[in-house]
Amino acid sequence: MKPILDVDNLTRIHGPGCPACLDVTGPEHNTNICRHCGSVVAVAGASFRLHKGEVLGIMGESGSGKSSLVKMLYFDDKPTSGRATFHDEGQAHDLFSLNEAQQLRLRDTRMGMVYQNPSLGLNFDISAGGNIAERLLMSDELSYRVIREKATALLARTEVPPARMDELPRNFSGGMQQRVQIARALSTGAPLLLLDEVTTGLDLSVQARILDLIMELQEVTGVSMLVVTHDLGVVRHLTTRTIVMKYGRIIESGLTDQILEDPQAAYTQQLVSSAL
């Protein structure tokens, strides 16, 4: 399998930072907060590789750094140090050395993100179809007819009733808002999709259907995905490999079924055995 994303020693510290920060935080110290300078070490030295067509789970509880990690990859936040290389169309993009225009260009056309909170990923002042049109327009599609057709097809794919495509998303249920987000994320045919707790907070029956939809779309399109979640069920169903994070560090990584059935690290054992 070819790599699509290489993350190398990614670190994010909120606050002034000091030489002791990394040494006094982490799973052994049971804290994210540096006792010398008060900085919060959200992510420390995270390294992993995502392969083309793979679904990688990033699992952890609150404060694990999983969301911070993905935020940096989507340019919603800047790392303190570290690198991420995105391999796309024969090129290797050193993501954090690109200028803002280049980063946003990649983000708009070659990456997709689905947020836990739909208001972060959708524009609530334009229609559902308009949200998809916006992303298509950002990737230079300028034919109205093509935009309309693609938006209709994508919403149909994500099971949003076509009769509602011209409505504002604020009138939709949470599950349907997520579907619009997914449709929007897929609209440019981006090879990399980031999903941040996308089913958290939804009703259980809706969760199951959305997970199923994501799985089917992934199988059909072959898109590579990073799935951030604290939910073991989501990890089991969607991912083939998983990394487990605690207090900003990756403490274990491996095949998903192995992580869930034969966890090696202490925290992973604790996490897995806590499932209701």
Add this chain to the structure above:
Amino acid sequence: MHPVDTMGQNREGAEYGFAFLDEDAKRELRRSIFKAVCIPGHQVPYASREMPIARGFGTGGMQLTLALLGPDDACKVIDQGADDSVNAANIRNFFALTCPGVTGTLRTEEASVIQTRHRIPELPLRADQILVFQVPYPDPLVVVEPNAAKRCRMHGRADYARLWVKLYEDMVAFDEITISHRYPTRINGHYIIDPSPIPRFDVPKLHQAECLYLFGAGREKRIYAVPPHTDAVPITFNDVTFAVESFRDKTTGKRHSCRRCGADDSFLDEFLDDAGARVFQCSDAAYCDMRLERLEAAE
């Protein structure tokens, strides 16, 4: 420091500088104009001075005109095409008071500087003429992004997708683009401007023109320009044609003409006459007058 021509006196007997503004103010305005011309479509921030009329009545346009006028210039002021509206007349009188030597004129072809609100004259302007627009809202992105800092960055990246989304929503709702004035227009392939509340009819006049177009927003403190021979393209989808007002009668399909001079190619004002009938007349008064003159001369 240039010698100041002291011209005339106000009612209290104090002396004005030429063109009301001090020379430093004029210099800053000219620098801003120069920068605007060098970067077509880019909104240049400037220190907009307090003027003796309220904001919203053309202070931006006035500052540009005052910076440009010299004693040899001829100046015309129009408002919706008319020289005799209260606003236009007041501004013209102000110029007369503060710029001795400058000729006031009603004729488009005689003016070297024309200050306008909401219309471009029908007569194509020459390379030695400047059209100064009074602009209420300089930034076309203000309708889609309330944060000024973000708008700046969006302009820098030419990130205008959200403007096109507005067009998309129009097409979905009405099957056509319904923007009637302030139509977003792309200048020189990069910046998109708000061309001020001119009707769609006038937007094509911006494209590859002989004259210089300057836009001044006094309240918002921005100057921008469309230099001569510059591309100015109203934005649309590549499968939706930009259309101007047709002035076709809904029943007969015939294009209305001016009741006064008979022009069938000008932008027409539609109103009810004293008898209550619906009539059409050239919005550009000077153009109408000129056509009438020619018609009368021909007889």
Add this chain to the structure above:
Amino acid sequence: MDTILSVRDLGKGFYIHDRAKHVPAAMGISFDLKPGQLAALVGPSGAGKSSLLKAIYRTYVPSSGQVLYRTAAGDLVDLVTAAETQITDLRRAEIGFVTQFLHCLPRLSTLDVVARPLLQQGVAREAAHDKAARMLAALAIPEQLWDATPATFSGGERQRVNIARSFTQGGRLMLLDEPTASLDPVARENVCAMIEAAKAEGAAMVGIFHDMAIVERLADVRITVERKAFEAVA
């Protein structure tokens, strides 16, 4: 024919952190397997047979030993140390595991569940559904149930769907963890027939069966698994 699987001294023990406890390892087992052969792991309950099977599949991390597998391409790979991506590829294309439980999402019909591995391999929808249908018929799942989701089935029915799926996917190496455990005699007979058919087509299998008669019938190799003597906590 070449050996397809060579297990060398494979052992599996657990360390449970919050009890600081070692669970003793299943003893190191060794055996060779050729295509078309079935190796049965036999031994007392709790000896660790299931753990060893899972260790071959890498669901469990082996504590010791090697699992040398000859891929379709002809390479010899130690599944214990192979890269996760390689394991994923092999699981998708060559190595199947029949679990005791069927995990499925409520949205998929039985036919879809069974056909899914083929669809994942890129087989056309119709061909995949055809093979799935044949499998379901062979295991006597009534056709009117094919559109329903297995989430509503009984344990035995789900197990048969599970088997149907695994055998639809097939594979050069199949690992079977008590496949006949909750089945009635007729279903058990169908499954045995399925196993024999797969063996005849060249599949190699490692299986755990609680029914010794089935072991007699199907196994070419028998490996006895005993638990190591209990070791004191460190």
